[in-house]
Each structure stands twice: as C-alpha cells, then as structure tokens.
Amino acid sequence: MDKLRSAFNKKSTKTEKRKTDYLSLNKQIFGNKDQEKEQEQKEQKGNSKKGSKKKQKKKSNNKNAVSNKDREVRTVFVGNIPIEVKPSQLRQHFTQFGEIESIRFRSFAQKEGKKKARNQKDINKEVLDIQNAYIVFKTQEQARHALEMNSKKLFGKHIRVDNATRNNNDEKFTIFIGNIPFDTKEESVRLFFKECGKIEYVRLIREKFSRKGKGIGYVKFKKKKSVRFATGLNGEFFQGRKIRITKSNHQKSQQALNKKKKKRERQNERNKLKKERKYLDKRNEKRNKRKRSFNGSKKNSNNSFKKKRTNKKKNK
Known part of the structure; x- marks a missing residue:
C-alpha cells in the first residue's frame, strides 16, 4: 500500500508541474499579446488626442478670425482729436450712441530715433498736435449711429468719424x-x-x-x-x-502703379534669362575650345607616332 501511495503522489506532482508549466507558457504567449493590444490602444488614443488638438487649434483660429471681423465691424475711427484729450473725455461724448468696450489712441508724432511712442516723453507735440482713436462698441448698430458725429466740432476741432473697415x-x-x-x-x-x-x-x-x-x-x-x-x-x-x-484719381493711379510693377517684374525676368543664356553660351564655348585643343593634341601625338614608325621602317 505504501508503494502505491508513493507512486500516486509522484504522478500528482508531475501533473501539477505540467499544469504550472502550461499556465506559465500561456501567460508568456497571451500576456504579450495583451500588452501589445494595450500599447496599440494607447497609441491610438495618443493619435486621437493629437488630432483633436489640431482640430481644436483650427477651430480656435477660425473663431479668432470671426471674432476679429466682428470686432472690426463694431469699431469706429475718429480723427483730428487734440493731443490733450484723454480716453475718459472721449468716452463721455460717444456713450450717447451705446456701450463702449475699449478706446485706443494711435498716430502720435514720435521723436527721432524711436519707432514707438510708449510714453508721453516719446511724443513730439511740436510736429503734430492731434491724434487718432479707435472706439469699439458692443453692437454694429451703435457703431453705425456714431457716424453721425462726422465733421462735427468737438474739442475745438472738426473731427473725422468713419468705419475702421471701409475707406469711404x-x-x-x-x-x-x-x-x-x-x-x-x-x-x-x-x-x-x-x-x-x-x-x-x-x-x-x-x-x-x-x-x-x-x-x-x-x-x-x-x-x-x-x-x-x-x-x-x-x-x-x-x-x-x-x-x-x-x-x-486714386484708383487709376494705383492701377498705373500696378502695371508699372508688372512691367518691371517682366523686365527683370527677361534680364535674368539673358544673363543665364550668356553664361551658358560662354561655358559651352569654353568646353568646345577644350575639346578642340584635346582633339588637336591627340592628332599631333598620333602623327608624331606615325612619323616615328615610318622613320624606323626606313632605317631598317
């Protein structure tokens, strides 16, 4: 009986080892496949995120373009304003047409050697004592009503009021x-x-x-x-x-200038082509000269060799 029990135990241990080996092999084979699938899923998610980011950027750019156009339609240009006028003073006169989002002053006379007038010290009041402004309203109708102030006297001067997008x-x-x-x-x-x-x-x-x-x-x-x-x-x-x-005749003058520009561009292209042709002709001439000289040297060498051979034969 003891012998039978020991034999049975040995068989059971062998089967258990086989089961563990089989399970380990399955894990090695199928576990790697699962890991590969997980990596593929992660890569797909990453690519989808990148694509979504690109789409979001395009959408944001389109939104910015639309918002800029909408802002330009709601802006009003005001010119010939005295340099002493402040944004609060200008706001008081234009609030009667609607709510104002922002006011920006531009076109200052700048001192020499400075490209941008950042402070009052950089402004040259002796050259120009006026400035221009851009007023942004909340709606397009308010901006259209503000055009009524055109050519009216404000702050002691006749101001110019016009749409910022359209040159009237x-x-x-x-x-x-x-x-x-x-x-x-x-x-x-x-x-x-x-x-x-x-x-x-x-x-x-x-x-x-x-x-x-x-x-x-x-x-x-x-x-x-x-x-x-x-x-x-x-x-x-x-x-x-x-x-x-x-x-x-501003439009006619612009058309004439455009025609002149086109003529100049055509003439420049022709001059470039002429230069290229001259360069190619010179290069071809040099090559032909070299070929001729090489062929002539070959002929001379052949003739001299023939002469030597004839001289040897005569001597014999």
Missing part, C-alpha cells in the same frame, strides 16, 4: 491737393475750401513714425457741385505756395 473714398466727391506746406493742419485746409461747400472730411498724408506732412492730401465734399468749385481754385496761393488741385 468716393472719387466723385473728393479732390486731390498738392504743393502744400509740410506743417499745414486740417483746420486751415477746411477754411480754405469753406466757400466751395460742406466738407465731409480732410485727410492729409503723413509719414508713418514722425507724422510729418508730405505736402499732399484729400478733401471730400458732401455734394458733387463743390468739386467743380474747388478745382477752379487751382493755382491760387495757399500759405505762400501755389496749390495744385485736381479731381481724385
């Missing part, structure tokens, strides 16, 4: 003025053309940073008749100079 530059009602002194002001131009009719705005062209005048500008009237009266003043003296007055 109708050429039928505007004139171009030239040969003006560089230190002229909008109010003096307005007084000069006062008898011609009601003026909507005066815009003098200035340099970007220094804000010095360029001697040219535009005057827009409310009626077409006043343009005819204003052009009749061409050649008269304005602040010691003969003023030049013509009908505004």
